[in-house]
Amino acid sequence: QVQLVESGGGLVQPGGSLRLSCAASGTIFTIYAMGWYRQAPGKQRELVATINSGSTTNYADSVKGRFTISRANVKNTVYLQMKNLNPEDTAVYYCNARYDGMNYWGKGTLVTVSS
DSSP, rough: OEEEEEEEEEEEOTTEEEEEEEESSOOOOGSEEEEEEEETSSOOOOEEEEEEEEEEEOOOOTTTTTTEEEGGGGGGGEEEEEOOOGGGGEEEEEEEETTEEEEEEOOEEEEEEEE
């Protein structure tokens, strides 16, 4: 069983930055592909960024050039650095871990971009 705990969300002004963290436990972290997804009010959950066990990354077009996903295997943690945030980035951000058909989710952290 994998436990994922997100942190780092909050209220930020347009143009601001935040860094989200996701701490994983209960597994061999290095073998998992990790990802960040988000769900805005009234919308479906969507992919934000992923990073595989070899640290290859993938981003949604809407966040390319603004968001950076990274992982620190020694800390069992994946990060999402978000810059130049805009109100359309407001959502609950979820951490995801995938391996060999297994799929785990954290409970999410709320990011609100507003002046």
